[in-house]
Amino acid sequence: MDLTFRDLNVILVQRELTDPISGEKLINDLTLAGNHVYMDEQLDAAARRVLFDLTGLHDIFLEQFYTTGDPDRLSKPMDQLWLKSINKNPSERVVSVCYYSLINSINITITKKDRVVLWVPVQDVKNQELAFDHAKILENALLALRNKLKHEPISFELLPEKFTLSQLQRLYEVVFNTEYDKRNFRKKINKMNYIIKLEEKQVGVSHKPATYFSFDRNIYEACKSEILNFSS
Amino acid sequence: MDLTFRDLNVILVQRELTDPISGEKLINDLTLAGNHVYMDEQLDAAARRVLFDLTGLHDIFLEQFYTTGDPDRLSKPMDQLWLKSINKNPSERVVSVCYYSLINSINITITKKDRVVLWVPVQDVKNQELAFDHAKILENALLALRNKLKHEPISFELLPEKFTLSQLQRLYEVVFNTEYDKRNFRKKINKMNYIIKLEEKQVGVSHKPATYFSFDRNIYEACKSEILNFSS
DNA sequence: TCAAAAGTGTTCGGCGTACACCCATGA
């Protein structure tokens, strides 16, 4: 997922099937990105591979959140049709171990061989048809992401190295689909000593330039383990 | 998992292998309970089946928390030996979709055909050897349980229908491995209007008898959805 | 009468929340 301007976006892959004879569009919908796990591959590694193939990025934040294995999850007529068209056994059982990842999409081009991939704002996705049980998976991903973000500052995965407090605030507002008071938000951030105020400021903006901040992973890890020590 | 007196317990299955010739004990350790998923079975249903076979109980609280699929997870010599002895292919890849469940063990007998099963206090488990990557799985289960219990009153799964506030407090203390102030704990509980004070009191105890309380699922669901409505 | 657990109130500090105005910049 990605944060551009005011939206949280998800990468979706277009699924199109055209009748070779009539030219009629039989299928035209979207799927989440995924692939089969190789026989000798870690589950995490498979998720990383899918992401790498899409984005060219290594070392991306990745979190397993859910495994779905309903025996009927491939049974919708559209999905059966699709599986046959790509020469997969339509009655095979598929278990999906689902991961979400956070990507700052600026300067990233997503591509997939023979397929169209696109960033879609998550709030718009429900209006479109997602293949298989991918709508359910996306819903679970959002719940897991919110839950994680409540307790850990993974938000920095979505931000550039240097960010402004308004960017950070907007991120939380988008993910939790709410609004926060600017002063209160900043007071809270102030208490987090792993968010470092830099000397640098924005340039070229036609308003008071914002101060940049950065996230210090070391300080965060240190005070995180402090908390753990006290509670155990 | 279960709460007896002062401990959080986990069901473990004994794994024993004796050399048929020398009589020497080749393996004597413990595993978590589990089984393969049938080809046409929901993942949840498989977990329920495992639990039913152990306890005879239906309708138990069940929560998927983690899926493990390291290609090397069966590779320890002890585990290889075991797999051969039960005629499983030791080089097969096994992916485990892991669930935890909460059981009030009073009046429950756990049994398993041809195997010894036992309740073990979780804090004692690390001293024993767990098979495969089950120690890791148990650790993840505890983290997931704590996380869940912070936000939802699943504790009632572990308690009898009627319980005292001291029992409830002890449960939280055991799961979070800490201690709470009695007065503060009771104040917090007081605010939860889904915890109902009953007329009934303990009898036959050689101290001031405690009042029984019960958990009202309907009231909880109602105020839970209220919260959700406001925040979305 | 003793032991054992139940039950009960107050104080304090910190945190979240509500709320409004001036500042720096480029156009």
Add this chain to the structure above:
DNA sequence: TCATGGGTGTACGCCGAACACTTTTGA
């Protein structure tokens, strides 16, 4: 000079944390 977003402080209510004694019962 205007539009745009950046940046700041105070007051109040609630909640969590610390803390000690009386009550009821069976043995």
